[in-house]
Amino acid sequence: MTKALALLFALVLVLAIGSLSIGPANLPFADSIRALLAGGDGPLTLVMREIRLPRMLLAVMIGGTLGLAGAAMQGYLRNPLAEPGLLGVSGCAALGAVLAIQTGLSAAFSLALPLSALAGAVIAVLILLVLTGPRGETLTLILGGIAISAIAGALTSLVLNLSPNPFAANEIIFWMMGSLADRSMLHVWLAMPFMIVGLALLAGVGRGLDALTLGEDAAAAMGFDLRMLRLRIVLGTACVVGAGTAVAGSIGFIGLVVPHLLRGTVGGRPGPLLWVSALGGAAMLLSADIAVRLIAPGRDLKLGVLTALVGAPFFLHLVWRSRRQRA
Amino acid sequence: MWRRALGLFLMIAAPAAAQESPARVVSMNLCTDQMAMLLAAPGQLLSVSSLARDAQSSAMAEQAKAYPINHGLAEEIWLLKPDLVIAGTFTSRASVDMLKRLGVQVLTVPPAYSLADVTDRLRLIGEALGRSATANAVIADFEARLSTLRARTGRRPSAALYYANGYTTGNQTLAGEILLTAGFSNIAGDGGGGRMSLEELAMAQPEALITGQPYPGASRSEEILDHPVVRQIRAAQASRSVTDSDWLCGTPFVLQAIEQLSRLRQDIE
Numbered sequence: 001m002t003k004a005l006a007l008l009f010a011l012v013l014v015l016a017i018g019s020l021s022i023g024p025a026n027l028p029f030a031d032s033i034r035a036l037l038a039g040g041d042g043p044l045t046l047v048m049r050e051i052r053l054p055r056m057l058l059a060v061m062i063g064g065t066l067g068l069a070g071a072a073m074q075g076y077l078r079n080p081l082a083e084p085g086l087l088g089v090s091g092c093a094a095l096g097a098v099l100a101i102q103t104g105l106s107a108a109f110s111l112a113l114p115l116s117a118l119a120g121a122v123i124a125v126l127i128l129l130v131l132t133g134p135r136g137e138t139l140t141l142i143l144g145g146i147a148i149s150a151i152a153g154a155l156t157s158l159v160l161n162l163s164p165n166p167f168a169a170n171e172i173i174f175w176m177m178g179s180l181a182d183r184s185m186l187h188v189w190l191a192m193p194f195m196i197v198g199l200a201l202l203a204g205v206g207r208g209l210d211a212l213t214l215g216e217d218a219a220a221a222m223g224f225d226l227r228m229l230r231l232r233i234v235l236g237t238a239c240v241v242g243a244g245t246a247v248a249g250s251i252g253f254i255g256l257v258v259p260h261l262l263r264g265t266v267g268g269r270p271g272p273l274l275w276v277s278a279l280g281g282a283a284m285l286l287s288a289d290i291a292v293r294l295i296a297p298g299r300d301l302k303l304g305v306l307t308a309l310v311g312a313p314f315f316l317h318l319v320w321r322s323r324r325q326r327a
Numbered sequence: 328m329w330r331r332a333l334g335l336f337l338m339i340a341a342p343a344a345a346q347e348s349p350a351r352v353v354s355m356n357l358c359t360d361q362m363a364m365l366l367a368a369p370g371q372l373l374s375v376s377s378l379a380r381d382a383q384s385s386a387m388a389e390q391a392k393a394y395p396i397n398h399g400l401a402e403e404i405w406l407l408k409p410d411l412v413i414a415g416t417f418t419s420r421a422s423v424d425m426l427k428r429l430g431v432q433v434l435t436v437p438p439a440y441s442l443a444d445v446t447d448r449l450r451l452i453g454e455a456l457g458r459s460a461t462a463n464a465v466i467a468d469f470e471a472r473l474s475t476l477r478a479r480t481g482r483r484p485s486a487a488l489y490y491a492n493g494y495t496t497g498n499q500t501l502a503g504e505i506l507l508t509a510g511f512s513n514i515a516g517d518g519g520g521g522r523m524s525l526e527e528l529a530m531a532q533p534e535a536l537i538t539g540q541p542y543p544g545a546s547r548s549e550e551i552l553d554h555p556v557v558r559q560i561r562a563a564q565a566s567r568s569v570t571d572s573d574w575l576c577g578t579p580f581v582l583q584a585i586e587q588l589s590r591l592r593q594d595i596e
Binding site: 023024025027043044046047050051052101102104106107163164165166167168170171174181182184185186298299300 | 525547
């Protein structure tokens with residue numbers, strides 16, 4: 001497991017440097033890194049520090065927390081199909097963010113944007129948990145998730161279509177697919193506090209999730225407070241998904257694919273899976289964000305397109321497998 | 328010989344027939360609205376589109392209040408019993424097709440892509456309204472004012488047109504030509520333009536940055552105009568936001584945009 005962590009960490013590092021060195025202005029690599037670290041007056045420093053650095057940081061933060069949240073939800077619900085994007089948590093967060101922007105709340109008070117997205121995410125997670133109960137029955141979970149996604153998507157489109165601003169309606173695609181283009185350090189600072197709180201909440205759930213694999217009664221007998229565990233997962237997931245979605249739109253499938261791919265490296269234990277999934281999520285989003293810039297430079301291809309192309313076949317495979325297991 | 332004489336006769340007769348000017352005219356596109364208001368005889372124009380009253384997009388929002396508005400729907404336009412409907416090439420195609428099926432005469436006017444197109448469209452609409460004389464007067468005035476604006480020369484400072492979503496326009500567009508006429512050189516170069524990334528804008532460091540004015544209500548698309556990179560250029564260089572209504576359409580009001588930009592250029596020198 002330590003080896004998996006070290007390898008993934010190295011991968012994230014390489015991809016992060018790659019992300020910093022790719023952009024429409026073909027800058028020489030050595031110069032751009034020097035400008036990033038040493039600064040200076042030229043436009044090079046501006047490009048590196050205000051355009052590429054925030055983009056890379058957001059990819060690491062959002063990808064990492066999406067991987068972590070996916071692993072935590074799957075561990076708690078004991079269901080490999082759980083994932084914030086698929087179950088409408090990201091969609092509700094996007095709705096919250098859109099409401100904050102369209103009501104003018106976020107212009108008056110910038111923290112209103114992530115807070116409102118967080119509120120949307122909390123509502124979605126709570127509805128899901130109430131619907132499925134602690135056992136996470138697959139059919140209820142997926143159907144509930146579809147309903148929540150549909151409602152959130154419809155309301156987001158409604159709000160944007162009613163906006164007096166001529167550009168708003170075109171932004172539906174951003175909120176549904178996600179993008180890291182043209183973000184700035186402001187967005188990093190906006191998301192950071194919520195991500196830290198979410199990380200802190202989710203960091204403590206590993207042993208509880210491990211115990212939960214033995215069943216609720218066994219976990220309770222071992223002294224784990226299941227209500228506390230549940231609260232941490234609800235709030236932790238909502239914090240990270242809310243903050244990420246508020247600045248980058250809803251990016252799906254990372255929380256589904258990454259824990260699934262890495263489960264083998266930690267012997268299937270949900271506790272250690274949290275951390276490898278966090279690194280794996282960061283690596284996946286960094287790769288996706290590099291790919292959108294290489295495939296269609298200057299066109300702002302949305303991240304959700306790539307993550308869904310990779311993730312949806314995985315999802316079908318998981319559905320197929322769970323069907324065979326039940327038969 | 329006879330055929331030639333007949334041809335000659337038809338050539339004389341044809342314009343005369345066109346001169347039978349339509350009495351009930353409806354315009355259903357923001358740009359044709361403004362040209363029709365400029366050219367139509369009193370009482371000839373029955374209705375303009377709803378956008379014509381929007382001060383952000385229309386240079387004649389005040390004048391448009393004198394006309395009933397339509398929303399580009401075939402039904403409401405049919406009920407006005409027009410002799411002529413003026414629409415843009417890209418105006419609600421379904422409505423335009425339906426009006427044509429119903430036997431209404433529809434003139435579709437392509438958008439102006441250059442300053443030369445402005446006079447061309449004025450002439451086209453003037454002829455259709457049977458108001459060629461007025462159109463010629465407006466065109467003569469437009470060209471006279473344009474040539475005085477063009478006469479000023481000097482160094483061409485670099486400039487960028489930057490809009491929501493990072494869009495920019497090149498020289499082969501109306502906005503690009505306005506920028507050139509005002510004495511700037513466009514960093515987007517020739518061509519139509521498209522998305523210009525913040526990186527490219529930052530590396531080009533234009534001497535002037537020209538943006539549109541934000542629309543009411545918030546949008547993420549316009550957020551880019553508040554990005555630290557754009558703010559830095561705005562702080563270090565001359566920048567101005569130009570009212571969209573003056574150059575959204577190829578009408579004589581583009582001269583106001585050229586004048587505004589010429590003043591910006593003089594500030595730089």
